Amino acid sequence: MSRILFIGGTGNISTYVVDLALERGHEVTMLNRGNHAWPFAGPVTRVVADRHDRALLAEIAARNYDVVADFIGFTPDEARDDVEAFSGHVGQFICISSVSAYQKPPAHYLIDESAPLRNPFWKYAQDKIASEGIFVDAYRATGFPVTIVRPWHTYGCTRVPTATMGAGYTAVDRLRRGHPVLCHGDGQSLWGLTWSGDIAFGIAGLFGQQKAIGEAFHITTEEILTWDEILRTIARAAGGPDPEIVHLASETIHARYPELGTPLLGDLAYSAVYDNSKIRRLVPDYRARTTFAEGVSRSIAWMDADPSRRAVDTALNAKIDDLISIARRAAGS
Known part of the structure; x- marks a missing residue:
């Protein structure tokens, strides 16, 4: 001991x-x-x-x-x-x-x-x-x-991780309601x-x-997903429809809302795959055994178990809507 x-x-x-x-x-x-x-x-x-x-x-x-x-x-x-x-x-x-x-x-x-x-x-x-x-x-x-x-x-049971919509219930609420959701870049960068x-x-x-x-x-995990796949996995776990994912450049997000864009430019926007050989030399049985689908289902179940855990951040929602409007105007839609 x-x-x-x-x-x-x-x-x-x-x-x-x-x-x-x-x-x-x-x-x-x-x-x-x-x-x-x-x-x-x-x-x-x-x-x-x-x-x-x-x-x-x-x-x-x-x-x-x-x-x-x-x-x-x-x-x-x-x-x-x-x-x-x-x-x-x-x-x-x-x-x-x-x-x-x-x-x-x-x-x-x-x-x-x-x-x-x-x-x-x-x-x-x-x-x-x-x-x-x-x-x-x-x-x-x-x-x-x-x-x-x-x-x-x-992330653990108290978080639903996203890149641009926080880690609380706000993204889950948007996905359940079928509202559009925001993703940086083209949604195809690799992440875990x-x-x-x-x-x-x-x-x-x-x-x-x-x-x-x-x-x-x-x-780290060794399950590698694109950010679009991550959002679709959250939507399925939340019981929502197939999401409408709106893409916007990380630099544009940063220019409009630095507090949302800085973690993108400082980490989340880049494809990454981590080699876990070193930790396994000392902890040979280490494996990240929980798939994201399993883990995020647990997180959403934890939030659903208590209404106080399902708070929607209205200020964050307004920023997301604003950024989606910018993306749509840029796309001419």
């Missing part, structure tokens, strides 16, 4: 990793603000606090853990705080980064961990790159025992969506592995 600290622990990926750690008999502590409850599979020690409180972070680190997994580290300053607090107090530190850190636009659609890290479009990815750099520098300088994990577009319970198996499989220290791993 290992003593594991999760910074976060109630998010899209981390809830599944916490449950798996409990199932495997580990002693689990969570540090977060206590804003979200989740029915975990076993007893969890909860520390309700702000991770930015450096004195408290140092106090918690002094309890010494076999593994610390930070799921809510997004900035270089947070990475520096982690290194300062946990140096000498942890056997392995898991930094959760993102595949968006890889070079954009990619030099090749097939990507392994040797791909360069560069993203000129998206501050989220830039901060992940800078944070990775801080951890790697600490490993080289002092042996700080970091392992970097780069998830791909990941990883069920959080599957990536949890890969992350938990790295816990305590000395061969993972100082290394980076992406952990």
Whole structure:
């Protein structure tokens, strides 16, 4: 049994990793603000606090853990705080980064961990790159025992992932009503969506592995779909008609609504296929076993189980309608 600290622990990926750690008999502590409850599979020690409180972070680190997994580290300053607090107090530190850190636009659609890290479009990815750099520098300088994990577009039961229409119920509602839906580009770029319970198996499989220290791993699905296929799969799972998909250039979306377009230019617009050979060398049984059709059906069922989960974002809907109008005018229809 290992003593594991999760910074976060109630998010899209981390809830599944916490449950798996409990199932495997580990002693689990969570540090977060206590804003979200989740029915975990076993007893969890909860520390309700702000991770930015450096004195408290140092106090918690002094309890010494076999593994610390930070799921809510997004900035270089947070990475520096982690290194300062946990140096000498942890056997392995898991930094959760993102595949968006890889070079954009990619030099090749097939990507392994040797791909360069560069993203000129998206501050989220830039901060992940800078944070990775801080951890790697600490490993080289002092042996700080970091392992970097780069998830791909990941969703669990609380999300229905799309590229331009959010991850909530709004897209499902549009598809059920037979309203047109928006897709970037021509809808034919290649993409994959990883069920959080599957990536949890890969992350938990790295816990305590000395061969993972100082290394980076992406952990992804190998089911590759086009974005048009993704939208049609959501429509089928929602019980809606075959969708009317309206296409618009990512650059046009970005020019009109940067908050929708930046993730496209910074990640989602490019075809990508990730080589999982490296994670399988340490976790040989890793497979993303959940198809997108299976996973998104679970997500929609979770939303349907409680009316409060079926909120429609009217502001987002208005933006989608506006962008669809732009696409139609450009097409002369």
